[in-house]
Amino acid sequence: DTAVSQTPKYLVTQMGNDKSIKCEQNLGHDTMYWYKQDSKKFLKIMFSYNNKELIINETVPNRFSPKSPDKAHLNLHINSLELGDSAVYFCASSLDSSYGYTFGSGTRLTVV
Amino acid sequence: GEDVEQSLFLSVREGDSSVINCTYTDSSSTYLYWYKQEPGAGLQLLTYIFSNMDMKQDQRLTVLLNKKDKHLSLRIADTQTGDSAIYFCAETTGNTGKLIFGQGTTLQVKP
Numbered sequence: 495d496t497a498v499s500q501t502p503k504y505l506v507t508q509m510g511n512d513k514s515i516k517c518e519q520n521l522g523h524d525t526m527y528w529y530k531q532d533s534k535k536f537l538k539i540m541f542s543y544n545n546k547e548l549i550i551n552e553t554v555p556n557r558f559s560p561k562s563p564d565k566a567h568l569n570l571h572i573n574s575l576e577l578g579d580s581a582v583y584f585c586a587s588s589l590d591s592s593y594g595y596t597f598g599s600g601t602r603l604t605v606v
Numbered sequence: 607g608e609d610v611e612q613s614l615f616l617s618v619r620e621g622d623s624s625v626i627n628c629t630y631t632d633s634s635s636t637y638l639y640w641y642k643q644e645p646g647a648g649l650q651l652l653t654y655i656f657s658n659m660d661m662k663q664d665q666r667l668t669v670l671l672n673k674k675d676k677h678l679s680l681r682i683a684d685t686q687t688g689d690s691a692i693y694f695c696a697e698t699t700g701n702t703g704k705l706i707f708g709q710g711t712t713l714q715v716k717p
Contacts, residue, residue, distance in 0.1 A: 498648075527705075534709070535709065536709055536710075537649075537707040537710075538707075542703065542704065590703065594637070594641075594696075594705075595651070595705060596651070597649040597650070599648040600647070600648050
């Protein structure tokens, strides 16, 4: 199936831990994104990579570090997790901005 | 600056039309989008409109764009219970492809 796939779908972890979320797209898109959706459903961009190059880096704590080993993968590593990091994290990809994004199904991160 | 605003909630009866409204501030927006999010799922692109268009129709969906007032609307004809979801308006500007989303409108369809 052609899609954007994220793993894991659910992640429950304790404060202070380090965790990673993986994202892969097989659509041949050049650009990938990470968005955070908070408890009020507000979506905010965190990072964007175009062909493995970082092009958007919004005001995000430096505990969050994206890594793009190739243009089909964009992973998100989070150090020293805090309660406020609890959210749904969405990966997305696009061919170019005019066609909109294809989203993954999200990773629900709960920090306890 | 970039800001997208939507009303938070809309309730309609099955079979009625739904109209979801959105306003945006960035006059250089090139494309405007409507996304649908069902519970526990990701966002699904419903439709989009280029900024030099006034209207776009796609089956039960009609998008109207008033560029002067920076107002975008999504009309769903013959609304069904399966249309119950959160609808996000979004704009993209510049060449980074960054999408700015509204807060989302929860559409409740009553049988």
